Amino acid sequence: MAGYPQETFLNVKLAPDSFLEKKRRTASVASLKQQLGFMKSTGRYEAFKLKWLPVYDEPPAIWPIGSWLFWDSDIGKWLEGACYFLHTDYDAEIDAAVQELTDMLSNAQHDDGYLNLHYSIVEPTSNRFTNIRDFCELYNAGHLLEGALAHEHYYKNDKLLGPMIRYVDLIIKTFGPGEDQLHAYPGHPELEIALLRLHERTHDKRHFELAKYFITERGNPKGVDGRHYYDWEADKRGDDPNARPYFYPERTPSNWYYSASVPLVDMQTVEGHSVRPMYLLTAVADMVRIDKANTSDLRKAIVRLWEDMVSTKMYVTGGIGAMPQYEGFGIPYFLPQGTDEGGCYAETCAAIGIMMMVERVLQYDLDGSFTDILELAFYNAVLTASSTDGRKYTYVNQLASSDANPAERSEWFRCACCPPNILRTLAIIGGYLYSQPASTEVSAKHIAVHLYSSSTLDFTVSDHPSSLTQSTDWPWSGNVEFKLETSSKAVRISLRIPQWTSEWSIEPPPPYKEVTKGYITLPAEYLASNPNFTLKIKLETRILASHPFVNTDTIAVARGPIIYCVEDFDNPWVDDHFKSLQLDPDAVVTERAVKDPSTGEEYVALDVHRGASLLPIKSLKAAPSIPWKTLSKAAADAEVIELLHMVPYYFRSNRGGRGMARTGIRRWIR
Amino acid sequence: MAGYPQETFLNVKLAPDSFLEKKRRTASVASLKQQLGFMKSTGRYEAFKLKWLPVYDEPPAIWPIGSWLFWDSDIGKWLEGACYFLHTDYDAEIDAAVQELTDMLSNAQHDDGYLNLHYSIVEPTSNRFTNIRDFCELYNAGHLLEGALAHEHYYKNDKLLGPMIRYVDLIIKTFGPGEDQLHAYPGHPELEIALLRLHERTHDKRHFELAKYFITERGNPKGVDGRHYYDWEADKRGDDPNARPYFYPERTPSNWYYSASVPLVDMQTVEGHSVRPMYLLTAVADMVRIDKANTSDLRKAIVRLWEDMVSTKMYVTGGIGAMPQYEGFGIPYFLPQGTDEGGCYAETCAAIGIMMMVERVLQYDLDGSFTDILELAFYNAVLTASSTDGRKYTYVNQLASSDANPAERSEWFRCACCPPNILRTLAIIGGYLYSQPASTEVSAKHIAVHLYSSSTLDFTVSDHPSSLTQSTDWPWSGNVEFKLETSSKAVRISLRIPQWTSEWSIEPPPPYKEVTKGYITLPAEYLASNPNFTLKIKLETRILASHPFVNTDTIAVARGPIIYCVEDFDNPWVDDHFKSLQLDPDAVVTERAVKDPSTGEEYVALDVHRGASLLPIKSLKAAPSIPWKTLSKAAADAEVIELLHMVPYYFRSNRGGRGMARTGIRRWIR
Numbered sequence A, B: 001m002a003g004y005p006q007e008t009f010l011n012v013k014l015a016p017d018s019f020l021e022k023k024r025r026t027a028s029v030a031s032l033k034q035q036l037g038f039m040k041s042t043g044r045y046e047a048f049k050l051k052w053l054p055v056y057d058e059p060p061a062i063w064p065i066g067s068w069l070f071w072d073s074d075i076g077k078w079l080e081g082a083c084y085f086l087h088t089d090y091d092a093e094i095d096a097a098v099q100e101l102t103d104m105l106s107n108a109q110h111d112d113g114y115l116n117l118h119y120s121i122v123e124p125t126s127n128r129f130t131n132i133r134d135f136c137e138l139y140n141a142g143h144l145l146e147g148a149l150a151h152e153h154y155y156k157n158d159k160l161l162g163p164m165i166r167y168v169d170l171i172i173k174t175f176g177p178g179e180d181q182l183h184a185y186p187g188h189p190e191l192e193i194a195l196l197r198l199h200e201r202t203h204d205k206r207h208f209e210l211a212k213y214f215i216t217e218r219g220n221p222k223g224v225d226g227r228h229y230y231d232w233e234a235d236k237r238g239d240d241p242n243a244r245p246y247f248y249p250e251r252t253p254s255n256w257y258y259s260a261s262v263p264l265v266d267m268q269t270v271e272g273h274s275v276r277p278m279y280l281l282t283a284v285a286d287m288v289r290i291d292k293a294n295t296s297d298l299r300k301a302i303v304r305l306w307e308d309m310v311s312t313k314m315y316v317t318g319g320i321g322a323m324p325q326y327e328g329f330g331i332p333y334f335l336p337q338g339t340d341e342g343g344c345y346a347e348t349c350a351a352i353g354i355m356m357m358v359e360r361v362l363q364y365d366l367d368g369s370f371t372d373i374l375e376l377a378f379y380n381a382v383l384t385a386s387s388t389d390g391r392k393y394t395y396v397n398q399l400a401s402s403d404a405n406p407a408e409r410s411e412w413f414r415c416a417c418c419p420p421n422i423l424r425t426l427a428i429i430g431g432y433l434y435s436q437p438a439s440t441e442v443s444a445k446h447i448a449v450h451l452y453s454s455s456t457l458d459f460t461v462s463d464h465p466s467s468l469t470q471s472t473d474w475p476w477s478g479n480v481e482f483k484l485e486t487s488s489k490a491v492r493i494s495l496r497i498p499q500w501t502s503e504w505s506i507e508p509p510p511p512y513k514e515v516t517k518g519y520i521t522l523p524a525e526y527l528a529s530n531p532n533f534t535l536k537i538k539l540e541t542r543i544l545a546s547h548p549f550v551n552t553d554t555i556a557v558a559r560g561p562i563i564y565c566v567e568d569f570d571n572p573w574v575d576d577h578f579k580s581l582q583l584d585p586d587a588v589v590t591e592r593a594v595k596d597p598s599t600g601e602e603y604v605a606l607d608v609h610r611g612a613s614l615l616p617i618k619s620l621k622a623a624p625s626i627p628w629k630t631l632s633k634a635a636a637d638a639e640v641i642e643l644l645h646m647v648p649y650y651f652r653s654n655r656g657g658r659g660m661a662r663t664g665i666r667r668w669i670r
Helices: A005-011 A019-041 A067-088 A092-108 A120-123 A136-155 A161-172 A191-202 A205-218 A231-235 A273-290 A296-312 A348-364 A368-385 A418-427 A524-529 A626-638 B005-011 B021-041 B065-090 B092-108 B118-122 B137-155 B161-174 B191-202 B205-217 B227-236 B274-289 B298-312 B346-363 B369-386 B418-427 B524-529 B630-637
Strands: A012-014 A445-449 A455-461 A464-470 A480-483 A491-496 A504-507 A519-520 A532-535 A541-547 A555-558 A562-567 A581-583 A586-597 A602-614 A639-649 A666-668 B012-014 B443-447 B455-461 B464-472 B481-483 B491-496 B502-507 B517-522 B533-537 B541-545 B556-560 B561-569 B581-583 B587-597 B602-614 B640-648 B665-667
Touching: A005 A012, A005 A136, A005 A455, A005 B274, A012 A019, A019 A418, A019 B298, A067 A136, A092 A136, A120 B464, A136 A191, A161 A191, A161 A205, A191 A205, A191 A273, A205 A273, A205 B464, A273 A296, A273 A348, A296 B191, A296 B640, A348 A368, A348 A418, A368 A418, A368 A491, A368 A562, A418 A581, A445 A455, A445 A464, A445 A666, A455 B012, A480 A491, A491 A524, A524 B369, A541 B012, A555 A602, A626 B541, B005 B065, B005 B137, B005 B455, B012 B021, B021 B065, B021 B092, B021 B418, B065 B092, B065 B118, B065 B137, B065 B418, B092 B137, B137 B161, B161 B191, B191 B205, B191 B274, B205 B274, B205 B517, B274 B298, B274 B346, B346 B418, B369 B418, B369 B491, B369 B561, B443 B455, B443 B464, B481 B491, B491 B524, B556 B602, B581 B640, B602 B665
Parallel strands: A445 A491, A581 A666, B443 B491, B581 B665
Antiparallel strands: A012 A455, A455 A464, A464 A480, A480 A532, A491 A519, A504 A532, A541 A555, A555 A562, A555 A666, A562 A639, A581 A602, A586 A602, A602 A639, B012 B455, B455 B464, B464 B481, B481 B533, B491 B517, B502 B533, B541 B556, B556 B561, B556 B665, B561 B640, B581 B602, B587 B602, B602 B640
């Protein structure tokens, strides 16, 4: 069983007062309709009526890619999220919109199954499938297909999935190793993910095979006529080799931007645009789960690229992508915090991609080092991307603001991939909490708890309804009370012990405390006699540094899975985005429970007492260097700040202020 | 009087055993012929016979710019340097080559005065002057004109200057504010410098006016038909707006790369390619000297851009240009040391541009803060670009090596701007030592000493031959003995007191020790009774830091004007380009006079005793952060290195080794 969170979330009831349910409810109550409003006002909603819209006459904002080229995917993601919410939070307006969109999409389908906005109205020629690299037809198809799967799951009809399967039939016919087929693969992976989910639904081997073809053919240096498909395709289009979109790296396309420079099994480092490899690896991990016997090279590639990414290209927030120029990965250890330090992108969708990928990996490899990053990315790099009221978003999640890029939110984006991605992720967040690794004994059950949140998981053992309930104030408290209700004596539970904690315990004590790959497994015997047990994970303020090769002299503050930042709202004296702020790693930091009056957000704030200061920057002029003695004396003598306030990074940009925020803070040399 | 070093160097006799004369002699004995050899073997020498060469058939290595587009300038610079050396180190082969080149250039001139390789043979159409921005006709003209001035100075004939003045006549006719003229200015400044020098020679007002037009028209947003000239020109050519050379910044040209985004008087920061603004400001400074009354805005621009550059965009070596992508300036305080830190270019020609610019500024503003940087750039960023044997060069001068870019030298470059630029600079280095600021009294003389080196300056006061002699082992010793020989009682001498010294004295003591803008002026009365005096500047090891906003945790080591580095030749245990090396800023550092057996180079080496260590990097895996306590403990506990050897940065890559070197070293937190 796949255990896709898109389905398992229905088995998990988040407690109404849990942190996660509050975030999910905000998305349901606010974001869903707010985004529908923007879908309508921007033309995305009506677009599939195939009427001409004024935007199609404008030159593409990012040549050659018109902004409407991704509209199919925006609709697909919103519709997907909407269908998830309809299960739990029925709303007639949303229901009607989903049904109208379904009709529009269905009516827009060509006789041969083709379904894509751009080549139906803007360029209704035979040019379809001539720019697989950039024009995102297959990416769009993937999101529409995921939407269709969610649609069928809720409506129990094939009004959307039927047409999408017909489209997939056309794609199967068009792409593949055959002589009359295109040896291509999506410029932006996503359809691979959707096809494997479709395969789980249809058990149609062709759906698996197409995903496999896309994954294994990708980056083939001799894909067609002895050349890389994308190069062959570009020449066939007659592209000027010196013309390229502004966001391409400095040299003409090397297919590196697309994570297609070489086949995945040969790829040594994550490369290019940061969302693409995350989506690709999500599909690859699912393929490994499905076809473990024939995918050992791919499985190794996942581990290799993951380790490269986590150790050398990930921010302390779990964000990825240092390079705004191409929304992608920089060189190893190049992790500037913001625009005036040389970069930082950390796109929301890339962090969501991390969650998706880890969730798939955990299905075949219960390894807490993956889960720790899933949790880090979720609570920081993903959650920060939606305002507490669910009506404003961030696309880029820098760790420090600057005059050029203050910390602020937008209601919408021309390229609007992130908002509906947050929506559909929060809709199924319950599905990320647990998984049920395959057990060798049919009548036994193994439940892995990945994330902590007050919730109840319903499951069955040998057809007996059972449940596991958590009660906790996570992420603010590390105490998690569990209640197992089952008539089975063959239930085992694995609990993740985060690598970052220095102290943890389980009450009553289990027979042994051995942690294997980040999880402790409570044996059936223990659980049979201790259905109620408590996990206590010590949450304390932690001071974090970057790898020395990052070559920065900053430290960051964390507590549990939450990364903290400073904001001008709490520290109104700041006037330089906290660039002069120095923080003593040995400072006294106290915790304080806060309920923010303007947003209602409840969180633990941190207060630094006489442990920070402001470096007198104006007295330090480099010409082009400063004597170390001058600098160190200025640093040591800097006037102490009585109280520095810190808030969770995800909470930034919610209360007004001047958009000044910083995560990694200069280390104070006292 | 201009006092161009291109002429005044003949009044300065460098002592044979002086550091500077040894470097100059190496250029004369080795580089001059070595470069002539490459001029010949690459086709540059014969090119002006206008025969077709195979390279013209190749696609441009850097589209759209064929590598031969700058050949005119290479010839111009080499010929210029050759003529300077002929004065002092006559060589028949060089003489013959210069004369043959002169004939070839003269024969290649078109009837209307036009003289440019590309549009004479490769594209012999009417396209001349249609890509002023990129195709470097005017840049080439500038270097040929500077060559012609040097030629006339040595040969006392107009065989080259005559044709060049005819070419200038054509340029004067073609460019200017008139309705039938092109409102353009050089894509790469240089001709402006040459025109002002020509004006000094001819006193032809038109030569000054053309330079002035180029300088003041530059960046005019409404230069032609209400548009920026370069944009207008690109459209006229029919350029695809999305096609651009790989080295352009990510967005389509904003004219920022050319230092032409706005007029200079409105420019707030140095921008784009790093050589261009240095050459531009050299000409601007000369224009300020010539026309002080009407150039106050330009003078302010020089100071504004200089301060911006020195405080925020200059490396500790005096190198400039963090961005290899476009050979240019990065954002403020973005100063990675090498490729694996995110950049570093520090092109040799840009550092030579600093020297040229400062030399011009000192003619009207005796300010040691400029001279300090001239000296820094010369002894480090410029000198490092030639091997000690004068046969190998560097174009890029990174502060740290990496696997991608080891510290190494080349005999030649496809784009060979740097080697002949070093040649012509060393040829006239004596001209940089002194200047003679205009005196209010006709019969009096004021001599400013900018750089220290054993040498004799010959000058006249009221037609009486006089001389000033320095004896010193600078840059290794700070003691400089002066001897003034003159019958005049009205000679004043200003000595530069480097800002970096903590202690200095003059013996016998002058009446007061007041330093004004970095210079102490010895009054005529003092000198009349003390023609022999000694300046003692304390040279000691200094530990330098970057501005805090550079956000790095490294320190560099200097002694006098010399910046030091570590090299694997002296520290063979290194295997990671010294990335793990930690240096204690309070370490005991001793000095040691060395005569290197393989190169004969004499220098002061530095030894760090038990003040460095190797961070155990392999034990520190970021995922994606490291607890500060773990990192700081690992740093503090690192095993001490008994002895770390440091050599002058300019001396790197001369003795073999594995190309590992580093300047700024991680600060050891003990």
